[in-house]
Every structure is written in C-alpha cells, then in structure tokens.
Amino acid sequence: MVRAVWNGKVIAESGETVVVEGNHYFPRDAVNPDFLRDSDLHSFCPWKGRASYHTLEVDGKLNVDAAWFYPETKSRAKPIEDRIAFWHGVTIEA
Known part of the structure; x- marks a missing residue:
C-alpha cells in the first residue's frame, strides 16, 4: 500500500499506483477529495x-x-490519465 501524507494526514492511499518518472500516480478515487482545492x-x-x-x-x-x-x-501516457501525483513536501510512503 502506498500513501501520500502531508501535514500529518493521509491524502491518498492505494495499492494500485502507477509510477512514471519516479512519481506515484494515485487513482482519483484513492485520494481524499476533502483535502483538494481547485487551482x-x-x-x-x-x-x-x-x-x-x-x-x-x-x-x-x-x-x-x-x-x-x-x-x-497523449497516447503514451494513458496509464496515468486522471490519476493524481504529489510534490511540494508531500511524503510518499511505499
């Protein structure tokens, strides 16, 4: 199980992340929407x-x-379409 943690809270948790260029992309339904704000x-x-x-x-x-x-x-990146990845101090625990 892979987790994304920030400010002491689990933002996302999944056993089905896709890793591209060292980043874990979480299925959208594995991310807690209460913590997301549009940008x-x-x-x-x-x-x-x-x-x-x-x-x-x-x-x-x-x-x-x-x-x-x-x-x-684009076609080569279809496995990560609409999946969410994190940075800026979000810790990924694998």
Missing part, C-alpha cells in the same frame, strides 16, 4: 500532455499546487 495552474509535458493542479488544504494549512493530474493524456 488555475496548468503546465505542459511534450509526451504526457496538459497537466492541471490542485492545492491541498489540511487543518487550515495550504500547500499550493501540490497535486497534479492529466485530465486527458
């Missing part, structure tokens, strides 16, 4: 496509743009 940030990866972001909010603390996902991927 206006987007970025682009030449082989994955356009990424969107979420800010995490835990106990009143914000971790801005700490989660990202690809709502629609």
Whole structure:
C-alpha cells in the first residue's frame, strides 16, 4: 500500500499506483477529495500532455499546487490519465 501524507494526514492511499518518472500516480478515487482545492495552474509535458493542479488544504494549512493530474493524456501516457501525483513536501510512503 502506498500513501501520500502531508501535514500529518493521509491524502491518498492505494495499492494500485502507477509510477512514471519516479512519481506515484494515485487513482482519483484513492485520494481524499476533502483535502483538494481547485487551482488555475496548468503546465505542459511534450509526451504526457496538459497537466492541471490542485492545492491541498489540511487543518487550515495550504500547500499550493501540490497535486497534479492529466485530465486527458497523449497516447503514451494513458496509464496515468486522471490519476493524481504529489510534490511540494508531500511524503510518499511505499
């Protein structure tokens, strides 16, 4: 079981993450939606496509743009489509 933890809370937990470029991508239903806030940030990866972001909010603390996902991927990245990965101090426990 892999977990994403920030500010003392388990943000996501799954035995079915997909690892790409060292990042664990969690199924969306394995991520606690109570901790996710929408973000206006987007970025682009030449082989994955356009990424969107979420800010995490835990106990009143914000971790801005700490989660990202690809709502629609390019063909080579289909295994991570609409899965969520984390950074900015989110600890991944494998």
